[in-house]
Amino acid sequence: MPEINTLAEAERVMTFCNACRYCEGFCAVFPAMELRRTFAEADLNYLANLCHNCRDCYYACQYAPPHEFALNIPKTFTELRLETYQKLCWPRSMAGVYRSNGLVVSWITIISVLIVSLLTLLFSGPAKVFSTHLGEKAFYTLIPYAAIVPLALILVGLMITGSLIMAYNFWHVTGGKLAQIANLQANRTALMDALRLKYLTGGGYGCNYPGEQFSMARRWLHHFVFYGLMLCFVSTAVAAIYEHFFHHSAPYPFLSWPVILGTTGGVALLIGTSGLFYLKLRMDTIPSSSHVMGMDVSFLALLFLTSLTGLLLMMFRETSAMGTLLMVHLGFVVAFFITMPYGKFIHAIYRYASLLKNAIEQKI
């Protein structure tokens, strides 16, 4: 099959949509489209990343396939987003990881779990790893605090650096000025749009996902994932403060802030990721692209397994399984941070940048 030029296809689709405009009530993409008469690469990259893939426009479209005009925005924009991810990737040489991303993320995860486990076994010895440890600093008897902190700092640093550079790349290629990033009013609007997932509400009725019926299921499940992840981050930050400033070490009691926040976040992540995976199994595949299936599923799986091992660790930390669970959980966490900018997570960065650009240009 000949390679379809995604950019040309996106331009064709937007030209039709701009002459119709029936979908303008669904999301931000169509009002943004209406500000334009022609669609250059910069416009299309922006519009594709502003699209939340709710699919409402596909089912409402009188020109959707099998109509001869064959307009399929969700699929076209999904494929264009994948191209943007590759084009804006930093470092450039890593661009390939977005293709066959499922495989890449899976291998990184496997290797990461193996390395963390091997190092733990090597330095602490099997006898220590497979026995029971109780009380404060129990984790650190196996993996020293002095090893965890630099590792965490390096991983978080790399993740933030990569994400910021790619966000800048996006801002640059879509024609944004650097000074606009500081627009407080626009940031407030964009933040609210992101936190509420306003554009998964489809004008108040939800997404056409997994099929033709309107439903808020995907939006709620995404909330579970996002806020679950946030709770886990907060839990980690609180734990770091306890450790660093109060010399109060993990594992913490069940009724402590790090455990309560982490457990709530972990459970929310389990619900959110498995729910989204379930919807994905049931989804109509015509408005979707098979090229991102691996990326989507591997991200959900990694989040699910990280949360699951974290919760199991919390439940069985006073047994001899603690060592094994700790190595495996830490392996997943490391893999998660390494792959963050090089997998599905990157959508959050470009989506926010697009929402910010949208907030700025709709004010003009």
Next chain:
Amino acid sequence: MGIALIDTLNSDRKWDVLVIGGGNAALCAAMTARKAGAIVLLLECAPKHFRGGNSRHTRNLRYMHESANNYLTGPYFEDEFMEDLMRVTDGQTNEALARFTIHQSKNIGEWMSNHGCMFQPAMRGTLHLSRTNAFFLGGGKALINSYYAMADKLGVTILYDAEVLGMEIRHGKFYSATVVSKDVSHRLQAKSVVVASGGFQANLEWLKTYWGDAADNFIIRGTPYDKGTMLQVLLDNGAKPVADPRQCHAIAVDARAPAFDGGIVTRLDSIPFGIVVNKNAKRFYDEGENFWPKRYAIWGRLIAQQPDQIAYSIIDSKSIRLFMPSVFKPIKANSIRELAQRLNIIPAVLEKTVSAFNTSIHHGRFDPLELDSCYTENLTPPKSHWARPIDSPPFFGYSLSPGITFTYMGVAINEKAQIVMEDGTLAPNIFVAGEIMSGNILGQGYLAGLGMTIGTVFGRVAGREAAQYARN
């Protein structure tokens, strides 16, 4: 064939109400009849993807309302509605039925919402109609999707790819319908029938009996499934026809549009900002007569009356950004001569037409949002508004064809949506709704969103009456 389908097509089974058609009117009838307790079968001749007839291509409907609401910016009273209707039809309407339609449309948005319709708040694209017309979120196909979901939930049996070819009617009474499903013909019996199968615009042979070979140059922008089979059957069985068979909703579309089903995107809104010439490079109608939304539905017929049914909209660079962007790119040239050559019309005549137009302009204050004071003097035909010289290259040209949405000729009815026969009697159990009867109200002209009003009002009436007949 599944057991459910065998059961549905069982010729011994007698349905209460058969609904023939699958657009807005048919769905309103089917839902209403089902809610009244009838056992209903809806037969849509299109496959599921293309279900919904012309309703797929609609965007809004007009209804009477006495106060603003979430999606209508102000009241639209009965008298104003009636005046609008009388003006566009130039009196070519059954006044009693027209008033009945308006009455019945009062607050109909509420009923629609209760049956799954989602409306969108007034937005940029809807402003000029936002007081009188309620817009469907996502347009007509989204509305149809919601209605099908609701009809299914209510227990209406729905068959796609089910084309009705004939009806057994004796002395005006319906007995059964012959439907072809998966290449097999079946005879279906019902106590009453609602025919909501649209006009006949997709039947080129039929159009030719009124338009001659000119119909070969028509583009059918509406659904390709409206072949008028049921209309023909009803007329053959003595139903009284209504409206001029040449009357239709027809707009100017890009001549490059597909032969069928091109819908909204093929229209061109450049007309009021330049001039329109025929293939002889002569103007033939006042391009600036009124606001475009009030005039665009007459241009299809105007072009249909020109030689070879083709026309050309000519504008210059001053105007290229003033109208909705087009799907097809305009022909572009740096001189009128070159533009004429590229459009294949006589350059010398087009130059003469443009220069005659340019020199007759009274230079007023140009305002695309007002009936402005830029008009021509001593020019035939005149251009009453938005007349600015066509003198700033590059010049742009679009070729235009008549794009027919739906035909108006239908069958005469009463206020119960019952068919009136040629001899004045009423068909006891045949009810009609939608485009097949819109000619009762729309003898000519068009009022944005009125097709959906007629379909919704008479769909509900037909459904109610058909269910009531079936019950007794």
